[in-house]
Amino acid sequence: MSAKIGLEIHCQLTTLNSKLFCACRADYRGMAPNTNVCATCMGLPGTLPRLNGEAVRRAAAIALSLGCEVPGTLRFFRKNYFYPDLPKNYQITQLDLYGPSSVGHGGSVAVGDRTVSIERVQLEEDPGRIVYGGEGGSAGDTLVDYNRAGTPLVEIVTGPDMRGAREVREFLGILHDMLENLGVSDTSLEGAMRADANVSIEGGNRVEIKNVTSFHDIGRAVEYEIARQAGNVEHGLETVQETRQWDERRRTTVGARSKEADQDYRYLIEHDIPPVGVSGAVAQIRASLPESIASRRRRYAAEDGMQAQVADVLSSEPHFARLYDAARTGENSRELANIITTDLMGLLETREARDCSRWSGPARRSPRRSTRWACGPSMTPARSRAPSRRSWPPTQRPSPTRAPRRRPSTTSWAWS
Amino acid sequence: MTANLALGLAEYAEGVRSGDVSAEEQMAATLERIARHDGVLHAYVSLDPGALGEAARVDRDARAGRDVGPLAGAPLAVKDNICVSRGPTTCCSRMLESYRSPYDATAVSRLRGAGAIVVGKTNMDEFAMGITTEFSSFGPSRNPWDTDRVPGGSSGGSAVAVSALECAAALGSDTGGSVRNPASFCSIVGLKPTYGRVSRHGLVSYANSIEQIGPMARSVRDAAMMMDAMAGHDPMDDTTRRAGPAGGHTAHLRDGVEGLVVGVDAREVDRSTCVGRAARRAAGALESLGASVVDVDLAHEGLSVAAYYVLTAAEAGSNLARYDNIRYGYDMPPDGYEHGAYVTAARSRLGPEVQRRMILGGFVPSAGHAGRYYLKALRARDVLASEADSAFSSRGLACMLSPTVPVPPFRVGEKIDDPVELFRMDSNTVLANLTGRPAVSVPFTLCDGLPVGMQLVGRAGEDARLLGVAAALEGAADDMGVPAL
Amino acid sequence: MPAITESEVVRVAALMKIGAGDAAAHVPKVQKMVGYFERLDEVGLEGGAPAGEAVDVGDLRADEAEECPEGLMGHLKGEGGEHVRSPGLR
Numbered sequence: 001m002s003a004k005i006g007l008e009i010h011c012q013l014t015t016l017n018s019k020l021f022c023a024c025r026a027d028y029r030g031m032a033p034n035t036n037v038c039a040t041c042m043g044l045p046g047t048l049p050r051l052n053g054e055a056v057r058r059a060a061a062i063a064l065s066l067g068c069e070v071p072g073t074l075r076f077f078r079k080n081y082f083y084p085d086l087p088k089n090y091q092i093t094q095l096d097l098y099g100p101s102s103v104g105h106g107g108s109v110a111v112g113d114r115t116v117s118i119e120r121v122q123l124e125e126d127p128g129r130i131v132y133g134g135e136g137g138s139a140g141d142t143l144v145d146y147n148r149a150g151t152p153l154v155e156i157v158t159g160p161d162m163r164g165a166r167e168v169r170e171f172l173g174i175l176h177d178m179l180e181n182l183g184v185s186d187t188s189l190e191g192a193m194r195a196d197a198n199v200s201i202e203g204g205n206r207v208e209i210k211n212v213t214s215f216h217d218i219g220r221a222v223e224y225e226i227a228r229q230a231g232n233v234e235h236g237l238e239t240v241q242e243t244r245q246w247d248e249r250r251r252t253t254v255g256a257r258s259k260e261a262d263q264d265y266r267y268l269i270e271h272d273i274p275p276v277g278v279s280g281a282v283a284q285i286r287a288s289l290p291e292s293i294a295s296r297r298r299r300y301a302a303e304d305g306m307q308a309q310v311a312d313v314l315s316s317e318p319h320f321a322r323l324y325d326a327a328r329t330g331e332n333s334r335e336l337a338n339i340i341t342t343d344l345m346g347l348l349e350t351r352e353a354r355d356c357s358r359w360s361g362p363a364r365r366s367p368r369r370s371t372r373w374a375c376g377p378s379m380t381p382a383r384s385r386a387p388s389r390r391s392w393p394p395t396q397r398p399s400p401t402r403a404p405r406r407r408p409s410t411t412s413w414a415w416s
Numbered sequence: 417m418t419a420n421l422a423l424g425l426a427e428y429a430e431g432v433r434s435g436d437v438s439a440e441e442q443m444a445a446t447l448e449r450i451a452r453h454d455g456v457l458h459a460y461v462s463l464d465p466g467a468l469g470e471a472a473r474v475d476r477d478a479r480a481g482r483d484v485g486p487l488a489g490a491p492l493a494v495k496d497n498i499c500v501s502r503g504p505t506t507c508c509s510r511m512l513e514s515y516r517s518p519y520d521a522t523a524v525s526r527l528r529g530a531g532a533i534v535v536g537k538t539n540m541d542e543f544a545m546g547i548t549t550e551f552s553s554f555g556p557s558r559n560p561w562d563t564d565r566v567p568g569g570s571s572g573g574s575a576v577a578v579s580a581l582e583c584a585a586a587l588g589s590d591t592g593g594s595v596r597n598p599a600s601f602c603s604i605v606g607l608k609p610t611y612g613r614v615s616r617h618g619l620v621s622y623a624n625s626i627e628q629i630g631p632m633a634r635s636v637r638d639a640a641m642m643m644d645a646m647a648g649h650d651p652m653d654d655t656t657r658r659a660g661p662a663g664g665h666t667a668h669l670r671d672g673v674e675g676l677v678v679g680v681d682a683r684e685v686d687r688s689t690c691v692g693r694a695a696r697r698a699a700g701a702l703e704s705l706g707a708s709v710v711d712v713d714l715a716h717e718g719l720s721v722a723a724y725y726v727l728t729a730a731e732a733g734s735n736l737a738r739y740d741n742i743r744y745g746y747d748m749p750p751d752g753y754e755h756g757a758y759v760t761a762a763r764s765r766l767g768p769e770v771q772r773r774m775i776l777g778g779f780v781p782s783a784g785h786a787g788r789y790y791l792k793a794l795r796a797r798d799v800l801a802s803e804a805d806s807a808f809s810s811r812g813l814a815c816m817l818s819p820t821v822p823v824p825p826f827r828v829g830e831k832i833d834d835p836v837e838l839f840r841m842d843s844n845t846v847l848a849n850l851t852g853r854p855a856v857s858v859p860f861t862l863c864d865g866l867p868v869g870m871q872l873v874g875r876a877g878e879d880a881r882l883l884g885v886a887a888a889l890e891g892a893a894d895d896m897g898v899p900a901l
Numbered sequence: 902m903p904a905i906t907e908s909e910v911v912r913v914a915a916l917m918k919i920g921a922g923d924a925a926a927h928v929p930k931v932q933k934m935v936g937y938f939e940r941l942d943e944v945g946l947e948g949g950a951p952a953g954e955a956v957d958v959g960d961l962r963a964d965e966a967e968e969c970p971e972g973l974m975g976h977l978k979g980e981g982g983e984h985v986r987s988p989g990l991r
Contacts, residue, residue: 023967053961084987089737098950143984271625750988758988778913792941
């Protein structure tokens, strides 16, 4: 029985300096609660969003890299719902209400032999963070930290084109490498990349899975959900269209006591942000995109005669690829590849291990929103422990309270 | 020196500069007048205790030969939905009765920068929803021309303060006529600028796609001077226009109307009411000054009030959602509440008019109804805008004339209970908001001793030229004197 | 039949966090107002996105961080460096 799986991935633009609508820092991590806030991101009366132009450009870069069209005019909308982590009780996001006006649509990504369509890419604000959810009706409070509120977030919505957990993992790996190659996001940071999965098997209803605790678990959750739905079909039961939570401990999905059905987001045009003209900028953004991983891989194989496996790894590692490209001459490419490959051998071995650990860690219960792939301080990604990373580049900011970065914020982004 | 509270802003500043006028004495006299009359009028809901000290500082600066600005020392009243960094900003709602804003609205900081001194915050309908100021949580304001009558609204307190010489000029906000309606009822000048001309940063949003902060003053020139000080691009408001000169609002005040074409809405100016006759007379006055007057019929105008109420309700529903009492607001501990129950309990402090609009605002854009109401209203706005555009361009109109409000001020407590009948009061004013055009109310005459203003709606972006026509009409208006208090 | 039923008014009021007791009092006026809005039916929905002057991405705010204002929390519930307390979630 064939399954259809679609993903909604949320990715923070962690390498920006400021939030999406104000000048507070986009990098809120490791700060005391509610110290990275201003009148605007706290939703104080009379404040207006001031859209970060660079966030628009980087979201467009992601859209273009996913093969999307970027419309000439972008629009923003309000998604209205009351929630403690949402200072205005609406989220500014994008919607294709009057034809395409989100930052991207109609793209695709090759995953092995399959093409995964990218239905939509949209730019929106991250809510704050609920750090403790007590029981309703009792004395338990919910504590809220708004440092994250307004962090630029890109949502990527795929078509229901993946057929199994393996393809899901493969797609996420490709997306992850692409985002890092663009230098728009350090996906190893806690909560920087999160996803929900929509799963259905032929003819059945669609089930949305949230609260998956790690990269590895999203595969497990998808596997479990396919099996569950197949079981329903065998027993002649209808699969209910619903949102289910991934239960990490029991490794099952459970029906969420969701009020989602009652939810009515009352989408409105966000008139505080005029339509944004990007037609002039898109050509420029496209021209300044870094070389894609696929193109680099082809180049290494074709021009430098690199072994396929080595070319594959080196091309997806923007730092090492850049190092290689900068140092490479006609004569030294073989020797250089050897030197780097000495290091790369370790990487090849730890690649699987990284996939398990880099996004694992405690996830917050968040029934309404995306799974947060978290990587706490105790879950240092395998590769950041590699001594070779420490020296690159020398400007990395020391920050004892933060997880060591898997790699320094990558790029000198030079589109402005 | 004796304080002359009726001074225009230009004379005021000139007097302060030359030493003929003492800003401190003027401010003291203003505060004295407020103390004497505001118990009845209730224009103000809070006063800035620093105002007198600031006025003294302006005098010192003037004596020292420092630049004291074009509005030097002018006592400025600010509607209570416009943020100031000192004192309360409550929107006259119990929901925000203890709220203090950490910053000045751009319009306020620019007027302060031009030398104006904030006297206090003025009364208004709660969150600007109303046209009488009776929906203020702090009690109604009274019309200085007849204290049994309402001053109009929602910027009623500002209009009263200007009219009763309790300030030199004031700021209001206009979502569907909230500057112009009270300006008309209190016989002062009120301008709703072109959308995007004055920064909304610091204006507490009600219907953010159509509202503007506007000047309320005793003359067209004063209003123009305030515009010069506060209009123009603001990096804190992405909807402010970069194009066009920020200043120049006084440039056309002496241009006259010779050769201009003024459109009149025949349905409005030919009513056999005192207000209708006054409007026809206003058209005649402009004609005698050299303008040509043509009748204009906007076929879809009947849509405007429906579109206006749908859009304002939808936007208000969203804009007021942030008042959940969690991050700021009044003291109500969260203990024992579930989130939704807490927010609902906290919001029971919203007044009935606001609650009603929240319900409408939840309904019109909701799933299954948006296509019939919210999206239709957005379309209607574009239809109305293009209809107005073609009327203006095909007839070569400089502006359109109508009464600002179809009736003179009504009695306090004479609540119009039928909401649809109440819609009629907005019928002349909402079109300018829906189409983004500038519109000004100019005092014109009295009907049975009650003020009646005329509205002029101009071309988008041509606020200065509109003020030129307004100045001509002002010159042709009856001499109404001042309200006897 | 009215354009909006009484139960619809109460449902929408709950969505907007307006209490049911308060909502009930508004039913007649809300019905009358929504009835008035029916005249919008005379316009079609064709015509695309609402008109509006676009701003070029190059004119938007530059990506520069500023120090967050100190003392902001004085205007808020709770102290700087602390969490904001919210009622519990169900």
